[in-house]
Amino acid sequence: MxxxxxxxxxxxxxxxxxxxxxxxxxxxxxxxxxxxxxxxxxxxxxxxxxxxxxxxxxxxxxxxxxxxxxxxxxxxxxxxxxxxxxxxxxxxxxxxxxxxxxxxxxxxxxxxxxxxxxxxxxxxxxxxxxxxxxxxxxxxxxxxxxxxxxxxxxxxxxxxxxxxxxxxxxxxxxxxxxxxxxxxxxxxxxxxxxxxxxxxxxxxxxxxxxxxxxxxxxxxxxxxxxxGVHDSNASLLPYLVSRQAPFTVLSTGTWVILMCVGLSLDRLDPRDDTLANVDALGRPTACGRFMGGREYAVIAGDGGNPDFSAIARVIASGAIALPCFSGQGGPYATTKGEIRGDVAARDRTALATLYCALVSDLMLTRMGADGGDLIVEGTFAKNSAFCAVLGALRPKQRVFAAEDSAGTARGAAMLAHWPPAYPIAAPTPVPEVSIAGLDAYRAAWAAAVNLIAR
CATH class of the missing domain: 3.30.420.40 (ATPase, nucleotide binding domain)
Known part of the structure; x- marks a missing residue:
């Protein structure tokens, strides 16, 4: 054995x-x-x-x-x-x-x-x-x-x-x-x-x-x-030993935790729910958080992941989801989420995907995380539309998907023999795609969000 x-x-x-x-x-x-x-x-x-x-x-x-x-x-x-x-x-x-x-x-x-x-x-x-x-x-x-x-x-x-x-x-x-x-x-x-x-x-x-x-x-x-280790920091461990800063890991599940390694702490703002976590080596790490998994479930209803045709239909319709659907986490935790415009039931997962990608992009921009790779791990890594939309929103950064449902546990396991002597599996590069109308969709979403009182 x-x-x-x-x-x-x-x-x-x-x-x-x-x-x-x-x-x-x-x-x-x-x-x-x-x-x-x-x-x-x-x-x-x-x-x-x-x-x-x-x-x-x-x-x-x-x-x-x-x-x-x-x-x-x-x-x-x-x-x-x-x-x-x-x-x-x-x-x-x-x-x-x-x-x-x-x-x-x-x-x-x-x-x-x-x-x-x-x-x-x-x-x-x-x-x-x-x-x-x-x-x-x-x-x-x-x-x-x-x-x-x-x-x-x-x-x-x-x-x-x-x-x-x-x-x-x-x-x-x-x-x-x-x-x-x-x-x-x-x-x-x-x-x-x-x-x-x-x-x-x-x-x-x-x-x-x-x-x-x-x-x-x-x-x-x-x-x-x-x-033992805090779970989001467990998700970060494989990348601390296999990549050079700067880079960002989006640890996704009930919460989306954006961990920006090598980023200055100067732009952290408590109103945005940005903060510093501490990694396993004792170093502060700039982070942002919102309850993306729960908000996705509220917007999407029955759940699942959309295909790209559904993303295109929602963008063309102009329907948008505005924060916040969980009552906690992110820059707009105290506002009540709403859906503006008509969206078919079959396209609710696409609306939820666009919403979570836009909130992630907004928080990364406010934190100043505009350099280095973006690695999506956890639940959203299996949502190819989310990864592609995030990449299209942030064309200066490469997006990778760590399609591993055991990512947190896998990172924690490394602590039993630290630092690990075995090679760390690399995440999968997400192909760059052009998404028609996405820039205008983001601008309309941002304009609506800016009217929400902080």
């Missing part, structure tokens, strides 16, 4: 276990994530996910020798843990009532110039979640021994070792100062310095799996677990 790396990949929508051998996907299994209603607030079904992971590890381990485990998770969740269990449920970042603490939280929150973390709705700023738990759930909070980023929660559950990592602390949490490389003054203002465990690098091994997990899964008792 081959020795493989198992990745626990916990996104907002799905949880997945994937096995890799030198970057080659061998096996994967996924399940839907559930949000439980509370009390004390809507929260992640961590026990359901844990049951899934144990069963999946047991199943995968019968076919492959698992040599290491790496967790990766979205950045808007954190876990208050006690001695051997959760002290409080892991909050769902879409919990709306968290806004009740905003006046008090705003007085403590450092300015954007220090954290490069914009004010985001609900619980998308992890510091706001922590403040809510301390102020509104004092009984639960008092039981906490550590506060762990979500990736490191799963590493702790596997090993019993508590750790923090900069890719997670630096993901729009308000808790980190990317340019200075240390925690922000919010940590002191909230009085939670004692809750943050030691910083470890994303690729540091934390220890072997606990004996009860070895017994439950059949894995070797000495199977090491790596600290």
């Amino acid at each position: 081959n020795e493989t790396v198992a990745v626990l990949d916990i996104g907002k929508t799905n949880a997945k276990l994937a096995l890799f051998d030198q970057g080659r996907l061998l096996w994967e299994k996924s399940t839907s994530n559930r949000i439980l209603p509370g009390p004390p607030y809507p929260h992640e079904d961590v026990d359901g996910a844990w049951t899934f992971f144990l069963a999946a590890l047991r199943e995968a381990g019968r076919a492959h020798r698992i040599g290491a485990i790496v967790p990766t998770a979205h950045g808007a969740a954190g876990a208050l843990i006690g001695a051997d269990d959760l002290a409080a449920p892991v909050m769902d970042y879409e919990f709306p009532d968290i806004e009740q603490i905003e006046p008090d939280y705003a007085r403590l929150r450092p300015p954007f110039s220090e954290t490069l973390s914009p004010k985001l709705p609900a619980g998308l700023n992890l510091g706001r979640q922590l403040a809510y738990q301390k102020w509104r759930c004092p009984g639960l909070f008092a039981k906490a021994k550590h506060f762990l980023p979500y990736s490191q929660y799963w590493a702790w559950r596997l090993t019993g070792v508590a750790a923090s990592d900069v890719t997670s602390l630096g993901a729009h949490t308000d808790l980190w100062m990317p340019q200075q490389g240390h925690v922000s003054r919010l940590v002191t203002a909230l009085g939670v310095e004692n809750l943050l465990p030691p910083l470890r690098r994303a690729f540091d091994p934390l220890g072997p799996i606990k004996p009860d997990i070895a017994a439950a899964t059949g894995l070797a008792p000495d199977t090491p677990v790596v600290c």
